[in-house]
Amino acid sequence: MKKVQRPENVDELMQRCYSIAGLSIGEIASNHGQVPEKLLHYKGWFGQLIETVLGADAGSTPTQDFYELGIELKTIPLDEEYHPLETTFVCITPLMGVSGMIYEESNVRNKLNCVLWVPFSGSRNIPVSERTVYTPFLWSPSREEDLALRADWNDHMEKIATGQIESITARDGDVLQIRPKAADGKALTKAIGADGSIIMTRPRGFYLRKCFTDSIIRREYKI
């Protein structure tokens, strides 16, 4: 693995981004090991590859990838018409100690405050090494997007705070949904139960719906 230093500033980061725009995954991975045939057993592989290439550290800290720059890195697979193929994981959903939490100080708001999107062709009928990176770009939520995120976050967190976590499904939330996020179905974590007691439940995560990221992509690429 070739070591890449952390970028000193946004310009340096973006120059690295533009240097990989248009390249195939195989070309980008040439100095970083083998490209997997399928992503089934390597689901986060591409995201971690891009982190390495751009100089983010591969830690698992709940902060931005480029902490000094306040920038979060997200790769996003698109189909032939530039529509997102998958939802976008944001962060783990807090299920305990949520009373008094406000959106402005939430992990969701912090993560999405400034995102470096790295879109790439992700259709499964294209061999992984032949999929290409589109032009990465920086994004911050518009006022409307921020309001939509805040509304969903408030709805979700109120339910969690009042012991209704088990009633939340992926259908809830216009742009921000909650879905299981764990290694398997056996993983359990503490949450607030209906009667205020502590219950054990599946860990959850916040995800951005495709419609939300789709509008981001279409606005940026003017399509």
Next chain:
DNA sequence: CGGTGATCATCG
């Protein structure tokens, strides 16, 4: 276990 990075597989 609880985070990071996500995509898979099944079902309505």
Next chain:
DNA sequence: CGATGATCACCG
């Protein structure tokens, strides 16, 4: 056939 619920790999 797309979304929901489940799952995969790795790290400290």
